[in-house]
């Protein structure tokens with residue numbers, strides 16, 4: 001089969017990879033200023049007023065030398081206030097120019113892990129923090145005839161619909177392959193050689209590219225408990241909706257935000273929930289207390305404080321084994337106990353998969369975590385363009401780049417520094 005060559009290939013179509021399609025597809029940001037931006041960041045406003053070209057052409061190394069990270073600069077231009085007041089506050093606008101030759105390859109629909117989160121899940125952040133600069137959520141809702149406040153938390157289906165709309169809305173459908181999984185990436189004289197496979201088939205495709213944006217997210221390899229019975233049919237690795245768990249007794253193993261969501265919903269749907277985690281009470285309670293602004297965290301606090309008889313929460317506890325008949329053996333502080341359940345749900349997180357990259361120098365991974373549990377191995381990158389220090393022309397997408405905060409609001413600005421760097425290297429600006 002002939003090898004297809006592209007200038008840029010993006011792997012992964014989540015909130016990190018997807019916006020790069022539109023920007024590489026020719027939609028470039030131009031500074032227009034706004035009253036709010038000028039009032040809050042007058043020095044940046046003065047500096048940006050001098051940019052008579054697209055913001056992708058900024059001198060990013062000099063900007064970093066002044067102590068400003070490109071991702072933060074673009075975040076402030078996009079969100080000069082944390083709250084959305086009106087579209088006029090956004091201090092850049094997008095104009096369509098020349099596209100660069102690129103392809104996005106992703107194994108599921110665009111929108112990344114949001115395709116698979118629980119059906120009723122609400123974001124942790126205001127809806128507008130999940131948006132892309134070239135397509136404010138406010139504009140999307142107006143175009144869809146939806147009356148939704150973009151400062152509210154947003155429910156999964158509204159968010160994923162927003163992401164699904166982007167390729168067609170910005171005429172990038174021809175540059176996006178969904179249902180195709182990248183199996184291996186190797187060095188090549190042109191830059192990178194990729195082997196992909198159509199999901200659910202044996203059909204493979206070879207590609208080469210000069211620049212590679214590696215935006216596979218942090219959920220590529222599910223963690224395992226590594227205990228007997230982990231793969232039995234009554235054990236699920238993902239929670240979607242309480243209707244999927246008709247029996248009365250459900251054990252949830254976790255302790256992070258995904259597990260907290262599942263236990264709260266299952267309890268309120270009338271199930272008897274056993275909630276098991278390795279961490280002590282104090283850590284979990286800190287996460288709950290710090291998240292009290294979120295309605296579902298107020299609810300889990302109420303359930304725990306009410307000492308509901310249908311909610312058994314076991315801290316500093318490990319699962320030892322699971323058996324066919326629903327028996328689960330738990331150990332806590334050298335004490336063993338057995339419970340009988342209809343279902344087990346494992347919400348124990350996952351790791352980013354860097355093993356696809358074969359035959360390259362070591363990526364130099366650094367650990368990043370929030371104050372609770374969520375953690376990612378980030379790739380050591382140059383601060384001005386988010387390019388790997390170890391592998392030239394490889395850009396870890398979104399928060400896989402060193403130092404980037406673990407939410408969309410913090411990572412979206414990397415889009416413009418990465419696209420700008422590639423276009424500058426190609427002499428296209």
Ligand SMILES: Cc1cc2nc3c(=O)[nH]c(=O)nc-3n(C[C@H](O)[C@H](O)[C@H](O)COP(=O)(O)OP(=O)(O)OC[C@H]3O[C@@H](n4cnc5c(N)ncnc54)[C@H](O)[C@@H]3O)c2cc1C
Pocket residue numbers: 011012013014015016017105106107108109111112113114117122123124125129130180181182183215216217218219220257258356397398399406407408409
């Ligand atoms: C339960 C949960 C709730 C969250 N809530 C919020 C929130 O409210 N606000 C917020 O800002 N962030 C939140 N986050 C963080 C979340 O990770 C980001 O919102 C965002 O989805 C990360 O985007 P991403 O593109 O980096 O990764 P992902 O969304 O994971 O997208 C990566 C994509 O790459 C694909 N992929 C992986 N490997 C391959 C391969 N080999 N070949 C082809 N495709 C591949 C994946 O299948 C996926 O579609 C939450 C995370 C979780 C788990």
